[in-house]
Amino acid sequence: MDDLDRRIVGALMANPRASNAQVSDVVYTSEATVSRRVSRLLREGTVRVIGVLDGEATRRTRSLFVRLRCRPGEAHRSAARLAAWPECGSVKLLTGSVDCIAEISYTSNEHLLAITLEQLPSLDGVFAVWSNQVIRRFATPHSWLPDLLAADLVEQLRGQRLDPWHDPLPDRPATTDPLDERIADLLSHDGRLGWQRLGELCDANPVTVRRRTEAMMTAGALRMRTVVEPESIGLPVNAFVSLNVNPTQLGHAGDLLAQHPSVLMIAATTGDRNLCGEIALPSDAALYTFISDTIGSLPGLQHADVAVALQSVKRAGLTPATPPELRR
Incomplete structure (x- = not known):
């Protein structure tokens, strides 16, 4: 990228879902140039725009981080098998105390029981599993935005959104019907579909489809996200942090990390770690500064484990695109 x-x-x-005209206003180039460049980025898979039917907002699913230790030589194969699970949203291969980390959605305690006590231990090559349930999110990938644009331009674009990119979950579950779910499914594959095309694919009036989509966004049921691998925007050092913080300081620590532009997501969890998240930085030197200054100064910090990602096997339910020069 330039x-x-x-x-x-x-x-x-x-x-x-900003229009090409809205984007051109903040990047100071023509609408035609934006159209051409956005099409190329999407076509090559460098950037993917998706709609996510929020499982927590609709009270359908909850999330779990799992950390796996694998036998020598088995980590890549175990990660690939885990990535094939439909309930698995992201998988990374790491260097550090564990070999692999994944985020998994579950629908009930029975489903969670099957995942943690049956499915994960039965993965070939896995000999140790740790799990941490997400109980509160301080920052999500929907709100992550590294320093690519000036703050006033970011505020201008975010002010045009209807979906709650950073708001807490609604007090009451957001409800959906079959048409809503059809719309969300289509947007999960292409989040920039126009209203006319979306209406055609749903066999519904485009005005109805737009009204339904915007209602889901306003209710918090549907969240839009631009998915990009950090290294493609100049942030090659991607890592997962697992922290223990004094419970009396947990909320304060989570809020502080959520404000940092290097933090993709951070969440309070149960289990052996009570604050887990993902970070992306431009260099090892920046990682050192983040660990020593940002993590080191967190109130109530008791333990910190930082594992650098070697490969993103799956992100946002998607397998990263293969670069064009490697395609066969």
């Missing part, structure tokens, strides 16, 4: 590409990506991260 500088203009990165600014366009920043605009799409701030507002995934």
